[in-house]
Amino acid sequence: MARLFGTDGVRGLANRDLTVEMAMKLAQSAAIVLGEDSRNRGEKPKAIIGRDPRISGEFLAAAVAAGLASSGVDVFDAGVLPTPATAFLTADMDADFGVMISASHNPAPDNGIKFFARGGHKLDDALEDKIEALMHEDKLAPVGGAVGHVSRFADAEDRYIIHLLKALPNRLDGLKVVVDCAHGAASGVSPQAFVDAGAKVIVIGADPDGHNINLGYGSTHLSALQSAVLEHNADLGIAHDGDADRCLAVDHTGKIVDGDEIMAIMALSLKERGQLARNTLVATVMSNLGLKLAMQAAGIEMIETKVGDRYVLEQIREGGYTLGGEQSGHVIFSRFATTGDGILTGLKLAAEVARTKKSLAELASVMKILPQVLINVKGVDKARVDSDEEVQAAVRDAEAELHGTGRVLLRASGTEPLVRVMVEAADEGSAQSWADRIARVVERRLAL
Numbered sequence: 001m002a003r004l005f006g007t008d009g010v011r012g013l014a015n016r017d018l019t020v021e022m023a024m025k026l027a028q029s030a031a032i033v034l035g036e037d038s039r040n041r042g043e044k045p046k047a048i049i050g051r052d053p054r055i056s057g058e059f060l061a062a063a064v065a066a067g068l069a070s071s072g073v074d075v076f077d078a079g080v081l082p083t084p085a086t087a088f089l090t091a092d093m094d095a096d097f098g099v100m101i102s103a104s105h106n107p108a109p110d111n112g113i114k115f116f117a118r119g120g121h122k123l124d125d126a127l128e129d130k131i132e133a134l135m136h137e138d139k140l141a142p143v144g145g146a147v148g149h150v151s152r153f154a155d156a157e158d159r160y161i162i163h164l165l166k167a168l169p170n171r172l173d174g175l176k177v178v179v180d181c182a183h184g185a186a187s188g189v190s191p192q193a194f195v196d197a198g199a200k201v202i203v204i205g206a207d208p209d210g211h212n213i214n215l216g217y218g219s220t221h222l223s224a225l226q227s228a229v230l231e232h233n234a235d236l237g238i239a240h241d242g243d244a245d246r247c248l249a250v251d252h253t254g255k256i257v258d259g260d261e262i263m264a265i266m267a268l269s270l271k272e273r274g275q276l277a278r279n280t281l282v283a284t285v286m287s288n289l290g291l292k293l294a295m296q297a298a299g300i301e302m303i304e305t306k307v308g309d310r311y312v313l314e315q316i317r318e319g320g321y322t323l324g325g326e327q328s329g330h331v332i333f334s335r336f337a338t339t340g341d342g343i344l345t346g347l348k349l350a351a352e353v354a355r356t357k358k359s360l361a362e363l364a365s366v367m368k369i370l371p372q373v374l375i376n377v378k379g380v381d382k383a384r385v386d387s388d389e390e391v392q393a394a395v396r397d398a399e400a401e402l403h404g405t406g407r408v409l410l411r412a413s414g415t416e417p418l419v420r421v422m423v424e425a426a427d428e429g430s431a432q433s434w435a436d437r438i439a440r441v442v443e444r445r446l447a448l
Contacts (some may be wrong), residue, residue, distance in 0.1 A: 004135075005128040007308040009101050009114025009415025014056030020063040027067025027099070029134040030115055033127060034097035037074055044148065048093060050086035050156070051101035052077045052243045055210030056111045060101050064113065068099075069148035071140040078113040078156035079257050080245035082185045082210075083398075084341035086175040087120035091338065092159060094118075100187065102243040105220050106416075108213050119340040121317075122310045157189055164193045167336040168347055169273075170355050173198035176234045177350055178250075180225040181206040182218025184242035190343045194238075195301040197347060202232050214241065219329050219342075236353060236360045238346035239329075246329035247342035249280075249349055251360040260291040262349055264367040266331070266362040267300055267323055269352050275322060275335075276300065282315045282324030282332075284308070285409055289424055294367040307411055309340045309448040371428035371437040372408070375421045380420050380446035382412035394441045398434040400422065406431065408438065419446065 004010055010026065012018040022277075033044030047068050051057035057080075065075045070236045073096075078089060083100045090098030093231030098116035115131070116122050123131075177199045181187040192260045203211040204224055205217030217224050219239040229237040231251050236257075238251035249257040263281060270276035280301040283291060287304070303319070305311040309330040316324045317336050325331035337344055353360055384392060391410070400409045406425035412419060421439045425431035 004132045005422070006323045007310065008104065009100075009112045010235070011110060011112035012221075013109055014111040018060065019057065020059060020115070022114060023060045023063035024067035025135045026113055026131065027064040028071050028139040029131045030070050030097065030099070031071035031073045032134055032140060033130050034115065034117060035071070035174050038096050039072075044075045045096040046093070047096040047155065048076050048086055049075050050077055050081035050083070050089075050092050050096050050098070052213060053183070053187070053208035053210060054072065054103070054111060054213050054242070056109075057101045060111055060113065064099055064101065065150050069150050071148065072142040072146050073148040075148055075150040076153040077150060078153040080185055080188065081160070082189060082343060083345065084245050084337055084339050085156065085189065086161055087116050087339045088337065089117045089153070089156055090118070091120035092163070097135065102242065104243045104245065105214055105218070105241040108211050108215065113347070116338070122313060122339060124314075137378045156343065161189060161193050161196065163336075164344055164347060166349050167198055167333070167344060168197055170351050171198040172347075172350050172354050175236070175350055175354055176200045178202045178204060178225060178228045178232060178234045178237040178374060179346070180204050180217050180237065180239040182214050182240050182242050183208040184214065184218065184244060185210040186240040186343060188237075188246035190240060190244065190346070192349070193343055193347060196285055199350060202228060202234060209341065218242065219246045220252065222248065222256055225250050226256070230254050236350060237348070240342040240346070241329070245340040247345035247349070248329045249333060249346070249360060251363055255361065257323055257360060257364045259327045259331060260288045260369070261364045261367050262329070262331055262345060263323065263325050264291055264294050265363045266348060268294065268298055268366060270323055271298065271300060272423045277320055277322040279381065280319070280321050282312050282321050284312060284326050286422060287327050288369050288372055289407065290367050290369045291439070298366075308414060313339065316372055370424055370426065371431045372422065372424045373428070373431040375435050375439040376413075376418045376440050377421060377442045378418045379448055380419050380442060381447055382446070384446055385410055385412050385419050385442065388445050390445050391438075391441055394438045398438060401434075402430070408434065409439070410442070
């Protein structure tokens with residue numbers, strides 16, 4: 001039986017895969033597992049709930065709140081809030097756990113539920129498995145005054161913005177920044193944070209209506225941001241995804257600056273200021289080879305993890321590192337956040353432009369991106385990608401021809417029913433040719 005939790009919580013088509021009943025059962029099970037310490041002390045557990053603005057989040061958040069309160073958990077409903085804000089507030093309020101209702105960069109019909117443990121940390125696999133195992137067992141059923149109370153967390157945004165501003169090394173006075181909120185959870189917070197930090201801000205994609213999240217705006221649709229940066233002659237543009245745990249950027253020429261380039265810029269900045277713990281950057285196997293080469297040239301170690309910011313986080317916590325992230329724009333500054341924070345990342349990137357008085361284009365030039373082709377092969381049995389001999393033979397053939405000048409990565413998506421084929425090479429033609437060839441083999445061999 002397939003595992004319910006993916007690489008980032010439980011996701012699916014809202015009201016079809018992810019139902020009210022499932023949301024309530026998940027919440028009731030989480031109350032048992034994550035509220036145990038407080039109950040053992042004779043106290044009511046406390047939980048924070050946040051959500052992005054997609055319309056299904058309203059009934060799913062209500063179902064989660066009902067499941068928690070009926071299990072004796074006091075609930076603080078923060079309403080629409082970025083994922084990293086929910087994680088921060090879980091720690092700041094000393095809550096037993098936090099719950100975020102979001103499907104991140106996915107389209108509006110999808111939704112998801114993810115949990116944060118005490119301190120705002122993502123759950124490890126063992127805790128997720130424990131919650132899943134209890135979904136069909138007897139639930140807690142307190143009565144009278146032992147049931148939980150649901151209250152509105154009125155100052156959630158203000159607390160988070162104050163935290164963001166405290167994390168900045170310098171102000172953004174003199175910068176003109178375009179902020180793209182993806183019609184998502186950043187819409188209320190990110191523009192205000194940039195204004196409070198001193199920037200002149202042009203805002204796009206900040207009119208969520210429950211249906212338009214990630215639609216034509218945000219980190220997965222950067223053309224609107226590129227146009228706005230050029231139109232307003234801005235110094236840079238910042239794009240978030242639907243739940244604002246990602247940040248991609250655009251320089252003053254309209255060129256995209258991805259997560260790898262952002263990490264390169266920030267790693268060099270932290271090293272210069274003596275704040276890069278153990279002189280190490282943590283990234284995933286999907287990061288461009290150019291990032292590794294840039295770090296080698298700067299004398300910075302780079303540790304690679306599996307794909308998923310949870311694995312980057314695990315490595316950061318285990319090794320005591322201060323910086324890590326993904327090419328997709330999940331960047332983790334562990335001194336200030338327990339998860340990827342797109343608003344914090346955007347603020348810190350802009351602060352580096354202001355501090356150095358260099359353009360974002362100049363800062364990003366420290367890294368040369370090698371051609372990388374990514375093909376998502378849909379409608380295949382992703383569980384067999386590592387065991388099919390013909391698929392693996394195609395990968396070996398590609399690696400033999402690339403002779404160490406590139407690499408191949410096949411990965412089953414943790415959140416979607418597809419296989420990702422990534423090929424990196426010294427020239428784009430070779431990368432595209434091998435990616436196409438391997439994708440055809442995957443499609444033919446693993447078709448459902």
